[in-house]
Amino acid sequence: MARTDAVTADHTLDAPAPSLARTVLWGFARVFSIVVLIVAWEGLARSGQFTPFVLPSLSSVIERIWADAISGDLAINTGLTVYRAMVGFLISMVGGILIGAAMSRNVIANWFFDPIVSVGFPMPKIAFLPVVILWLGVYDVSKITIIVIDAIFPVIAATLIAIRGVERELIWSARNMGASDRELMWQIVLPAALPQILTGLQVALPLSMIVAVVAEMLMGGYGLGGAMMTASRFADSRGVFAGIVEIAIVGYVLIKAMAILRRRLLIWHQEANEPTSA
Amino acid sequence: MKMLYRYLPLVLLAVFWEMAARLELVSSSALPPLSDVIVSWIDLIKTGELTGNTGASLYRAAMGLLLAIVIGTVLGIGMAWSKPVNVLLSPIVEIFYPLPKSALIPVTVIWLGFGNGSKILLIFLGCMIPVTIGAFNGARSSEQTLVWSARSMGANRLRMLWDVVLPSALPELLNGIRTALALSFILLVSSELIVAREGLGYLIGFLGANGSYDAMYAVVLTVAFLGFAADRGYQMLMNRMLQWREQTP
Numbered sequence: 260m261a262r263t264d265a266v267t268a269d270h271t272l273d274a275p276a277p278s279l280a281r282t283v284l285w286g287f288a289r290v291f292s293i294v295v296l297i298v299a300w301e302g303l304a305r306s307g308q309f310t311p312f313v314l315p316s317l318s319s320v321i322e323r324i325w326a327d328a329i330s331g332d333l334a335i336n337t338g339l340t341v342y343r344a345m346v347g348f349l350i351s352m353v354g355g356i357l358i359g360a361a362m363s364r365n366v367i368a369n370w371f372f373d374p375i376v377s378v379g380f381p382m383p384k385i386a387f388l389p390v391v392i393l394w395l396g397v398y399d400v401s402k403i404t405i406i407v408i409d410a411i412f413p414v415i416a417a418t419l420i421a422i423r424g425v426e427r428e429l430i431w432s433a434r435n436m437g438a439s440d441r442e443l444m445w446q447i448v449l450p451a452a453l454p455q456i457l458t459g460l461q462v463a464l465p466l467s468m469i470v471a472v473v474a475e476m477l478m479g480g481y482g483l484g485g486a487m488m489t490a491s492r493f494a495d496s497r498g499v500f501a502g503i504v505e506i507a508i509v510g511y512v513l514i515k516a517m518a519i520l521r522r523r524l525l526i527w528h529q530e531a532n533e534p535t536s537a
Numbered sequence: 538m539k540m541l542y543r544y545l546p547l548v549l550l551a552v553f554w555e556m557a558a559r560l561e562l563v564s565s566s567a568l569p570p571l572s573d574v575i576v577s578w579i580d581l582i583k584t585g586e587l588t589g590n591t592g593a594s595l596y597r598a599a600m601g602l603l604l605a606i607v608i609g610t611v612l613g614i615g616m617a618w619s620k621p622v623n624v625l626l627s628p629i630v631e632i633f634y635p636l637p638k639s640a641l642i643p644v645t646v647i648w649l650g651f652g653n654g655s656k657i658l659l660i661f662l663g664c665m666i667p668v669t670i671g672a673f674n675g676a677r678s679s680e681q682t683l684v685w686s687a688r689s690m691g692a693n694r695l696r697m698l699w700d701v702v703l704p705s706a707l708p709e710l711l712n713g714i715r716t717a718l719a720l721s722f723i724l725l726v727s728s729e730l731i732v733a734r735e736g737l738g739y740l741i742g743f744l745g746a747n748g749s750y751d752a753m754y755a756v757v758l759t760v761a762f763l764g765f766a767a768d769r770g771y772q773m774l775m776n777r778m779l780q781w782r783e784q785t786p
Contacts, residue, residue, distance in 0.1 A: 290628065292624075370546065383761065385723050386726045390757060506640040510637045511632070
């Protein structure tokens, strides 16, 4: 999945030192559409064209979020969803990198996993959710399992391609200078493969959130997805819209954090100086 | 023969599945033998349950995806082509991009009910962003020399859009559509599992609730295969469409 940093990163480059007035004007233009969206939402909801069931006003949704925050529900639900998504994501990260690295170095591992990855990656694995429920029940274990099933494939694929793409010269020179297998892996191959592995992780992270929300919606219980589903069953559309806003904020924070982490980890890489694309 | 060797691990897994179920290593309600699953798959085809629900699901996915591709491409190229459009749309794209799209399921149900409309809207909204970003990144990266030479040869803006910008945007655009294709299956199945009256996801949930697990496995495997086949088919199409390029990415 493409990163959106690209959408905004570029414009400062082609404008030669803009004046203060222009900067302010463009800054305003940037938030303009969001302001319009917010005003339109509130305006349409209040105009009486739509029932509060179809479109509750933004202010009432914010009131609802505030009430949830005070009662403590918000913290519990957000915490549980983030916990499940992150545990699933971390297991996928470790497992995916291990499997990918094993496939790149070991013939038997490659023989075994290659068809599984090439067939499994493009499958909609979310369809296995009822099977996972059948096996593991409706609690955290099965929610985290389905997240791992979905999120591990992009990590394996990215790691495999990344390690295979490491320049031969790097490996030869390290060997020549007497690097052991372990040193070669940790000091040469993994750092050189890091940019692409991170790209794989940046696909896996939003996937973990999508699947976490679906699993919670289907299995019920606490969590942001479960809370939205409960609200929807009681025709409480303020609760549903509050859920979307909350999930959107969580998703935004996670993805931004990942982008910052990438910039930090790749500060040595030439990509840090370029505007990103794709 | 080479093909068989390559996919041998999958065959071994299938054999292991059959053995584990037949030898009662696991309870046969949790894992019915593969042969039973195949038998119920044939039954489902005979009764027409599988074909009807597959049709319903594919219709939803195709409509949502088609809308997403058309509108997403127009928005993405518009954003790359004109600065005001970019300034207006990029904050919205940036806000909606990280939203886990499955959160939209209950809202689309509130707006359009349990039928086709809510699923098509969901798939459209979910798949539009990757297409838009692909088209934007592709169109923005069209080589300046190409743009200049087209302009010096007197191409007007519209001609240039069609002859220069669109072809050079194609590789990234097609990649964005591939992401959207995968996403459309995820959203389709999850929304049908959660609320629907027909479709493959509904059928999985219905059979699971009835305890006919061999039939449930049959439908799950069908969905998995459809998603896989769609991606492979799309990849072949993509390679054909990019044949004119010196090297395909």
